[in-house]
Structure formats: C-alpha cells, structure tokens
Amino acid sequence: MAQDQLGLFDKSPDQRETRFSLAVVALLIVALLVILPVRGIRLHEVQAFIPMIDGIMFVGELITATLLYAQAIVFRSRALIVLATGFVFAALLLIPHMLTFPGAFAPDGLLGAGVNTTAWIYTIRRAALPIAILAYVHFKQADASSHPGVERPSVRIMVWVWAAIAVAAAVTLIATRWHDLLPPFFVNHAERNQNYAAAYHFIVFAIYAAAAVALLRKRSSVLDLWLLVALAGWLVQALLNVVIDARFTVGWYGLFALMLFSNLIVMLALIAETSWLYSRLALSTAAQRREREARLVSMDTVTAAISHEVGQPLTAVALHASAGLNSLNKPRPDVEMAIRSFRAISESGQRTFDVIKSIRAMFAKGPNLQTEFDLNQLVRETASLMDRELAAKKITLELSLDEALAPINADRVQIQRVLVNLFANAIEALEPKRGRNRRIAIRSAQLNGHDLLLEVSDSGVGIAAESSERIFDPFFTTKATGTGLGLPLCRTIAEEHGGRLWASPSPDQGATFHLQLPIRRRHPHGPGTNVS
Structure with missing residues (x-):
C-alpha cells in the first residue's frame, strides 16, 4: 500500500x-x-x-x-x-x-x-x-x-x-x-x-x-x-x-x-x-499471502506433474531396455523381440520429449504444436497408461467410442493431460466406494458436424451440491492432499482449444465430466499459454 x-x-x-x-x-x-x-x-x-x-x-x-x-x-x-x-x-x-x-x-x-x-x-x-x-x-x-x-x-x-x-x-x-x-x-x-x-x-x-x-x-x-x-x-x-x-x-x-x-x-x-x-x-x-502460497503450490504442482508425466515414459524406457537386453542375452537371442523393445524405447523417448516440450509451452507465450489426430485413439492410449492402476483398484472400464468420429486438430499432449486428469479424478471418486460396481464409462460422439463430445462417467460418490459450482475454481479441492489446480488447468486447456469442460451428476450415481472440442480449430496464439 x-x-x-x-x-x-x-x-x-x-x-x-x-x-x-x-x-x-x-x-x-x-x-x-x-x-x-x-x-x-x-x-x-x-x-x-x-x-x-x-x-x-x-x-x-x-x-x-x-x-x-x-x-x-x-x-x-x-x-x-x-x-x-x-x-x-x-x-x-x-x-x-x-x-x-x-x-x-x-x-x-x-x-x-x-x-x-x-x-x-x-x-x-x-x-x-x-x-x-x-x-x-x-x-x-x-x-x-x-x-x-x-x-x-x-x-x-x-x-x-x-x-x-x-x-x-x-x-x-x-x-x-x-x-x-x-x-x-x-x-x-x-x-x-x-x-x-x-x-x-x-x-x-x-x-x-x-x-x-x-x-x-x-x-x-x-x-x-x-x-x-x-x-x-x-x-x-x-x-x-x-x-x-x-x-x-x-x-x-x-x-x-x-x-x-x-x-x-x-x-x-x-x-x-x-x-x-x-x-x-x-x-x-491476506491476498498477497494467498498469492505467495499459490505460487509455492503451483511450483510444487508443476514439479509433481513433470515428475509424474516424464516418469511414465522413462519407466517404459527402462522396462523395454531391460526386455531388449534379456532378449539378446538368451542362449538363442530373440532379435525380433529386441528390435521391438528398442523401437518402443525410441517411441517412449519421443513421448518424453513431447511432454517436456508441452510443459515448457504451458509457461511460454507463442504458438504450440497442433496436429491432427484421432481422439478415440488418444482415449485408448490414455486408458492403456492407466490400466495398471485400474486393475489394482478393481475398476471396470467401459469404452463406447464412435468409430466414425472425425479427427481433431489440437495439441495432442495437452489433450492427453486433460484425459489423464479426468481418469485420475474418476479413480479417486471410486476409492471410498465398496462393492463390485466400480465402473468408469467413456463415451465419444459427434455433436453437430463441428464439435466432438467426450464424456467420462464414474459410479463413485459424486459431487456434493455445495461443491458443484466451485470444482473448477483454482485451489478449491475436496481431497485431503489435493492442490485444486487439476480441473482449472483442464478447463483452461479446453477453452484455449476453443472447447468447453463441465461436470454434471450421473443419471444413476457418481458424476460425469463433459469435454467438448471443435473438430478443426487454428488458435492464433496456440492453446495453453497460461496456467498459473
């Protein structure tokens, strides 16, 4: 003052x-x-x-x-x-x-x-x-x-x-x-x-x-x-x-x-x-103190995100390298298996590079790399990444994807980040629930020839009425260890791609997150330029 x-x-x-x-x-x-x-x-x-x-x-x-x-x-x-x-x-x-x-x-x-x-x-x-x-x-x-x-x-x-x-x-x-x-x-x-x-x-x-x-x-x-x-x-x-x-x-x-x-x-x-x-x-x-704490939390969150997202492809590199070496160290080396492992290492290394480049773009002004890709294929890849966690927690995944879906033009890594966050939220929503009906359902559809809709539903505890209007607010969280930055970041990415992200109660129980994206959109400044 x-x-x-x-x-x-x-x-x-x-x-x-x-x-x-x-x-x-x-x-x-x-x-x-x-x-x-x-x-x-x-x-x-x-x-x-x-x-x-x-x-x-x-x-x-x-x-x-x-x-x-x-x-x-x-x-x-x-x-x-x-x-x-x-x-x-x-x-x-x-x-x-x-x-x-x-x-x-x-x-x-x-x-x-x-x-x-x-x-x-x-x-x-x-x-x-x-x-x-x-x-x-x-x-x-x-x-x-x-x-x-x-x-x-x-x-x-x-x-x-x-x-x-x-x-x-x-x-x-x-x-x-x-x-x-x-x-x-x-x-x-x-x-x-x-x-x-x-x-x-x-x-x-x-x-x-x-x-x-x-x-x-x-x-x-x-x-x-x-x-x-x-x-x-x-x-x-x-x-x-x-x-x-x-x-x-x-x-x-x-x-x-x-x-x-x-x-x-x-x-x-x-x-x-x-x-x-x-x-x-x-x-x-108080506002200055909150801003200072927010910066610290943001840095902690970014560090955790880098560790998590870079850690997955690096783990895959280590596993494929070990598999390739085992294939070559056999009495009768399996060259084809080793070649597949080394190709997987190359792909994981490229994915690591893409993640780092995307994270850097989130904090730097300038155009991001937009490519044309199949959203259904990205959903399947993301589900494969989360497969181990889904199996460990005995969660059933149901995919209902429209195979006639047109390709979209967007930053593939950032859209996958949104999908990973929605998967993680659905899994955490199912943790307090006991019994066999632990289910995540994903549905894709084409809306009007211009937009695609992806819905991620779970049969978990749902969203409390008093929290439904605030779950996309920065730093608001209902988790004991949450930072309250995941969903705001996802909405920011969706909006900067010209789309929307919102939530609603599921018809039976749990919650549904709706991601709407345009089929083709050239953002003049590139999506995801500001996440802080």
Whole structure:
C-alpha cells in the first residue's frame, strides 16, 4: 500500500464521505433552528448533567488524541502532533470544569472556585481547539514543502503531552486561585452578565470562523473534512451561546448536547475510517499471502506433474531396455523381440520429449504444436497408461467410442493431460466406494458436424451440491492432499482449444465430466499459454 493510502492524514475524501458530512452539517443547522425559539425556557436543574457530559467528552477526546498521535508517529507529522495535543489540552480542561461547576460536587464547586471560574475554563477550552486547527493547517503546509515523512525526525509525543498538562494546570490555577481578577462572566451561579459574555463568545466565534476558512482553503484529506464538520458544529454552538442568558434552560442543555455531538464526530470518523483502512490493509496482506502460497503450490504442482508425466515414459524406457537386453542375452537371442523393445524405447523417448516440450509451452507465450489426430485413439492410449492402476483398484472400464468420429486438430499432449486428469479424478471418486460396481464409462460422439463430445462417467460418490459450482475454481479441492489446480488447468486447456469442460451428476450415481472440442480449430496464439 502506498503511503498516501495509509491514513486519514493523506487519504482524499470520496463522494460518500462528502455527502455524509454535508448531511451532518445540515442536521446541526436544523437543531439550531429548533432550539432558538425555545432557548429561554427554564428546565429542572440536573446536577449530574455536567459530570456526565464532561466525562463522555473527556474519554472521547483522549481517544481522538490517541488516534491522531498514532497517525503522527506513522507520518512523523508536526501538524498531527499539534492537533492531537490540542485535543489533549481540551480534554484535560474538562476535569477542572467538572470539579468547579456549581452544584455538581459542591454548591459552589470545588478547588476554591468562584462565580466565573467554570465559565472561563470552558471559554479557554473552546478557543483551544480552533487555535490547534489553525496550527495544524500551518504545519501541514510546512510539512508538505519539506522532506518526505520517512526523512523527517521522529516525533516526541511525551514532550507535547507534558506541555499540554502544564498549560492546563496553569489555566486551572489562574481560574481558581485568581478568579476575582478575571473579567466577569456571570452575575450568580445561574444568570450571565450578557454584555460581557456576548463579547467573549463573539471573539471565540471569530476564532472558529478563521479556523474554518483556513481549513476550507487547504483541505485535502478525510481528516480535514471531518474537522470542518466539527468546526461547523462549534460555530453553531457559538451562535447559540451568544443568545443564551442563563444556565439550565432549553438553550443551555441543547448547547451541551450539540457540543457533545460536535466533539465526538471527529472521534467516530477517525475510528470508522481507521477500521476501514485497517480492513483494507488486512485484505491486501491476506491476498498477497494467498498469492505467495499459490505460487509455492503451483511450483510444487508443476514439479509433481513433470515428475509424474516424464516418469511414465522413462519407466517404459527402462522396462523395454531391460526386455531388449534379456532378449539378446538368451542362449538363442530373440532379435525380433529386441528390435521391438528398442523401437518402443525410441517411441517412449519421443513421448518424453513431447511432454517436456508441452510443459515448457504451458509457461511460454507463442504458438504450440497442433496436429491432427484421432481422439478415440488418444482415449485408448490414455486408458492403456492407466490400466495398471485400474486393475489394482478393481475398476471396470467401459469404452463406447464412435468409430466414425472425425479427427481433431489440437495439441495432442495437452489433450492427453486433460484425459489423464479426468481418469485420475474418476479413480479417486471410486476409492471410498465398496462393492463390485466400480465402473468408469467413456463415451465419444459427434455433436453437430463441428464439435466432438467426450464424456467420462464414474459410479463413485459424486459431487456434493455445495461443491458443484466451485470444482473448477483454482485451489478449491475436496481431497485431503489435493492442490485444486487439476480441473482449472483442464478447463483452461479446453477453452484455449476453443472447447468447453463441465461436470454434471450421473443419471444413476457418481458424476460425469463433459469435454467438448471443435473438430478443426487454428488458435492464433496456440492453446495453453497460461496456467498459473
């Protein structure tokens, strides 16, 4: 995976994400329009409301910061470090806000809080996040024009975390110990000094707007998009905050609900997108692992095929050589027998050469050798090759071949490979079956003057319904030691000769494989050029 696809920092938003973010902004605006007309209605004072809201936002913002720090480590990005530290600082200020809020844990709040302590802590917290976004935009632009991420110095997260803790402690100390020196926010614990409060919130609104404009001009990633959504929510809160004149009203409760939603939207987006990217990476890694294993299996299969197919004619060479030598070593040498043995050696040697040449052609581009031959004769030759195995397993072979069959033009060795594979599959299908009815039937027929049909049927266990659609899929096998490459390779050979290979249940029991081939077909590139 390329680096620009590793995280939200560089991943561009797609249409789905853009549409969803616009829907969220529209929902926030609708919520504002609903709350405004009834904002001044007083409601019951729920003292546990602030601890509950602050606790949820505290956890949410720490999760957001953790995710951003993780991205910062990957990209070695100062921009993400600053943004994550802004979320840490905002989360830390929730602790003194909750403790100093009047009525939450004490009538006047803890830590020696005054009337304006809670309001000032939260105002500074509101301003911290857009300021962090402004710094994020600046450093992101600086990072883009500097060295690539892998060449940047590693980030020191704990230095920034300790800095956030120190600044949050300083703000808490000022707001609690020297609260009387701060400009007034509230007349009492419930009613605000509206003139001063409106001015303070207007300044915060201006900071939000500046951050939104800066981010809108430079946005290029999914993270930028969701930060804009969060800023839209904070702008809505700032507008609502200007017109709220007291705590525990509809507007005040609605303000904190919007605040919770806006702050958590970035966390939810980060979690969702990170999970999606992780799933994509996991699927990509699994695909690469499967491809690597497939290559190893393919090489093992090719090696086994070469050993098996070359081994048969070489075994015949050894047997005929031994027979020829025995014929010549007799007291009265049997010259005719020796000549027949040596001719058989020559034929087996040529067959070995043809097998090697065909295997090589399966992995090399270019035209293969096509010859005209009798398919019935090839079936008989293949049956003769399998005769020993058929006899050892007491399997009856029934041939019903149409002697009027026209010759076909194809690669003889590759078609024989298909026949050998179909024979082997039929024999293996009969292994679990006990009794005398162990039978393989082969039938050939001419279809329409243009094609030939060869059917290989067995009386074995058949093909399970759940496997019938997948037996030609590469690497799918129902055998304990199978590779799942035989039938896909056979179908590839058939299709590259202009034919088809398919399977169906036999009328009584077992399965039937149907091989359809054209009588005459000149393939422009030669059959069997790709089996991997």
